[in-house]
Amino acid sequence: MKEYTIRTQKIKKNTVKLRLIIFGSLAVILLLCSVFSEHLTPYDPYLQDLSCAKAPPSAAHWFGTDRYGRDMLSRVIAGSRASIYSTLLLVLIITVIGTCVGVFCGWYGRWIDTVLMRISDMFLAFPGLVFALAVAGVLGGGLQNAIIALTAISWPKYARIARSQTLAQKEMTYFKAARLSGSSTLKIIIRHLLPNIIGPILVTSMLDIGTMMMELAGLSFLGLGAKPPTAEWGSMMSDARSLLTTVPWVTLSPGIAIFISVMIFNLLGDTIRDYADPKSRR
Amino acid sequence: MYKYMVRRLFQLIPVLLGITFLSFAMMRAAGSDAVTEMYGEKGAVSQEIIDAKRAELGLDRPFAEQYFSWLFGMLRGDMGTSYVSGRDVFDTFASKLPATLFLTVLSILTTVIVSIPLGIVAAVNHDRVIDYILRFISFIGNSMPGFFAALLLLQLLSIRLKLLPVISDGTSLKSAVMPALTLAISMSAKYMRQVRAAVLEELNKDYVTGARARGVKNSIILRKSVLRTAMLTIITLLALSVGSLLGGTAIIESIFMWDGVGKLAVDAITMRDYPLIQAYVVWMAIIYVMVNLITDLLYHAFDPRIRQGNLQA
Numbered sequence: 001m002k003e004y005t006i007r008t009q010k011i012k013k014n015t016v017k018l019r020l021i022i023f024g025s026l027a028v029i030l031l032l033c034s035v036f037s038e039h040l041t042p043y044d045p046y047l048q049d050l051s052c053a054k055a056p057p058s059a060a061h062w063f064g065t066d067r068y069g070r071d072m073l074s075r076v077i078a079g080s081r082a083s084i085y086s087t088l089l090l091v092l093i094i095t096v097i098g099t100c101v102g103v104f105c106g107w108y109g110r111w112i113d114t115v116l117m118r119i120s121d122m123f124l125a126f127p128g129l130v131f132a133l134a135v136a137g138v139l140g141g142g143l144q145n146a147i148i149a150l151t152a153i154s155w156p157k158y159a160r161i162a163r164s165q166t167l168a169q170k171e172m173t174y175f176k177a178a179r180l181s182g183s184s185t186l187k188i189i190i191r192h193l194l195p196n197i198i199g200p201i202l203v204t205s206m207l208d209i210g211t212m213m214m215e216l217a218g219l220s221f222l223g224l225g226a227k228p229p230t231a232e233w234g235s236m237m238s239d240a241r242s243l244l245t246t247v248p249w250v251t252l253s254p255g256i257a258i259f260i261s262v263m264i265f266n267l268l269g270d271t272i273r274d275y276a277d278p279k280s281r282r
Numbered sequence: 283m284y285k286y287m288v289r290r291l292f293q294l295i296p297v298l299l300g301i302t303f304l305s306f307a308m309m310r311a312a313g314s315d316a317v318t319e320m321y322g323e324k325g326a327v328s329q330e331i332i333d334a335k336r337a338e339l340g341l342d343r344p345f346a347e348q349y350f351s352w353l354f355g356m357l358r359g360d361m362g363t364s365y366v367s368g369r370d371v372f373d374t375f376a377s378k379l380p381a382t383l384f385l386t387v388l389s390i391l392t393t394v395i396v397s398i399p400l401g402i403v404a405a406v407n408h409d410r411v412i413d414y415i416l417r418f419i420s421f422i423g424n425s426m427p428g429f430f431a432a433l434l435l436l437q438l439l440s441i442r443l444k445l446l447p448v449i450s451d452g453t454s455l456k457s458a459v460m461p462a463l464t465l466a467i468s469m470s471a472k473y474m475r476q477v478r479a480a481v482l483e484e485l486n487k488d489y490v491t492g493a494r495a496r497g498v499k500n501s502i503i504l505r506k507s508v509l510r511t512a513m514l515t516i517i518t519l520l521a522l523s524v525g526s527l528l529g530g531t532a533i534i535e536s537i538f539m540w541d542g543v544g545k546l547a548v549d550a551i552t553m554r555d556y557p558l559i560q561a562y563v564v565w566m567a568i569i570y571v572m573v574n575l576i577t578d579l580l581y582h583a584f585d586p587r588i589r590q591g592n593l594q595a
Contacts, residue, residue: 122300126563127570128529131304134563137551138308214427218533221429222548237429241537244433245441252437255430263425 016274023268030261033077034084041074045231054247064249066240072250075231076257082143082232084261087213090147094212095205097151098158103189103197105159106166117163120156129153129215136224143232146225150215154208161204165197203276207269210262217258233258286582294575301567302356306349308563309556356564362557366550371557375543375565382531382542388458389465389527390520397470398516401477406504408482416474423471428530432464432537461538465530469523480515484508514584521577525570 033040043061049069057064063072101120105113123131135149169175169192178192219225220234228239233254240250343351355361361371404416439445439460446460484490485508493503532544539545543562550558 118296118300121297122304125297125301125571126567127525128527129532130529130563130566130570133529133532133547133551134305134308134559137547137554137559138311138556210425217427218429222533222536223552234429237433241433244437248437251433255427255433258427259425259430262427263421266421266425 016271019267019271020275023264023271026264027268030080030084030264031088034080037077037081041071041077043071043074045070045074045078046229047071054243054250056247057249063253064247066250067243067247072253075236076233076253079231079233079236079254079257080261082226082230083213083217083234083258086143086147087209087216090150090212090216091205091209093147093151094154094208095158095201098155099162099198099201101155102159102162102164103166103193106163106170107185107189107193113163116159120159123153123156126153129218132215132219133222133224136219141224141227143220143226143230146216146219149219149224150212154212158201158204161201162197165200166193169193169196199276203269203273206272207266209269210266213258213262213265287579290575290578294571297571298568301571302353302564303349305560305563305567306352309560310345310348361561364550364555364558366553366555366558371561374546374558375561378541378543378546379565381540382535382544385458385462385465385531385535385540385542386524386527388462389469390524392462392466393469393473394520396466397474398477400470401474401516402481402504402509404474404478405481405485408485417478420471420474423467424475426468426471428464428468429533429537431467432460432534435460435464436537457538457540461534461540464534464538465527468530469527472526473520473523476519477512477516480512480519481508484512514581518577518581521573524573528566528570 047070049065051069052061052065053067053069055061055065055069061071061073063076065071066075101116105116132146132149132153135152136146139145139148175188175192178188183191216225217232217234217237220232221238223235223238226232226235228235236254237251237258240247244251359372361375363369364371364374367374400416404413407413446456490503490508493507494500531542532548534540535542535544536548543566547559547562549555550562
């Protein structure tokens with residue numbers, strides 16, 4: 001029986017590594033696509049050519065063309081810049097802000113901790129996208145404002161994790177030893193604290209990439225993110241949705257692009273979680 | 283239990299104050315108030331008239347004073363009038379709320395009917411083919427943005443098969459099918475995972491092994507012990523996911539032209555109708571907080587361990 005369990009665990013560990021490699025490289029490919037999007041587009045994504053407007057998918061235009069005759073494949077590739085790049089930027093911003101606040105709260109404690117945690121309670125009291133919608137509405141449209149809106153609702157989660165991790169680490173012997181040996185606060189935080197708490201935070205942020213991508217695209221879809229003619233998947237879908245009956249490919253191709261990207265990042269997130277914490281795997 | 287309830291209710295006060303304060307402060311930060319909206323288009327209104335109007339509406343008073351007068355007004359159901367339609371904001375909001383609640387309840391029901399049985403089936407058949415298939419489906423649903431699912435459903439059910447109307451005509455059950463289904467897809471996918479995890483955790487406990495060793499039938503263990511204990515977690519998780527549902531209705535309602543508060547909010551945002559946005563944010567948050575409160579209290583009331591005071595609340 002014991003022999004058997006050990007063996008199955010070993011097999012699973014191997015698949016985790018394999019999955020990590022596969023999904024990791026897929027994510028890297030997506031990233032490279034978004035970074036070098038300008039050089040990958042077969043046509044100019046903003047070039048209008050009314051003579052071949054609304055053309056269905058063909059050998060010349062793999063994803064067809066939209067109502068202005070713009071090549072959809074080029075637009076989807078160009079849109080990866082706004083969609084993937086800004087999602088990653090968003091997740092990075094949230095992680096950094098949340099971690100800083102959380103470490104600060106856990107480190108100093110006392111009244112500043114209470115105040116900041118009560119503030120995070122307030123943000124957590126708003127359901128889902130409701131507060132983000134309002135923030136984006138007040139600030140007006142634009143990708144930058146959509147990022148600010150989503151940052152406003154998402155940082156408390158990370159602050160919570162970082163704070164509880166910091167509190168737990170503070171009780172550890174190595175931590176007390178570092179303080180006794182007279183290291184400066186900054187040195188303890190950077191050299192000792194961060195490496196020990198960053199794991200769970202990074203796993204959470206990897207798992208969040210997919211959700212954030214959907215929410216950012218959702219805001220753009222409502223016209224609160226990137227504005228047309230900028231190629232962004234959410235706004236491209238919204239732009240063409242009145243033509244769903246006649247030219248479905250214009251709506252569907254950016255939709256499929258979002259779907260596949262979210263799926264890849266979700267798979268990567270799940271795999272990283274399994275890798276970091278084999279117990280959670282079921 | 284009674285003590286816990288009182289403490290929980292007191293904890294609510296700072297949260298509610300925070301919600302209202304944040305919403306109020308945000309709209310102030312927007313840099314536009316009722317007066318600028320009122321006179322903005324006419325352009326050449328003298329500064330004296332603007333100042334007089336501001337004094338009349340109390341906009342020249344200190345920020346904190348404005349906040350409290352707004353707060354007390356809100357408690358009486360007075361949230362000002364819409365910049366665009368000139369109608370009472372609270373009445374407008376209240377008249378659209380039932381449609382959204384109807385949609386929410388409908389999609390929660392669908393989610394429950396779909397995901398609880400499937401989650402249990404996946405947990406019981408852990409690591410078998412059916413588990414993998416169900417996990418795969420749940421994964422697909424999880425990675426699908428709501429608006430994409432909505433457009434796919436539109437394309438399939440309304441345009442190809444012509445089963446349902448493309449645009450809802452009021453709030454009939456027939457036009458509620460597609461928006462409710464869309465909301466239920468992503469919610470079921472997420473929720474099925476949670477049900478599966480909850481049941482699986484219970485199945486891995488020692489008492490299940492014990493019962494099996496004593497020869498109790500699997501179906502009886504499942505029905506009498508496992509599901510009964512897991513159900514508590516399952517119901518709690520369902521109530522907690524109401525939050526993402528309330529936020530998600532905005533996009534779905536505006537796609538399907540469903541006449542609820544979500545569409546109202548999106549329209550208000552495009553028109554920069556701040557009092558309406560404010561009402562939407564505040565009331566959705568209050569509803570959410572209340573749902574969480576009730577869930578929490580029910581959880582404590584139903585868990586015998588906590589009810590008898592063996593465990594710290």
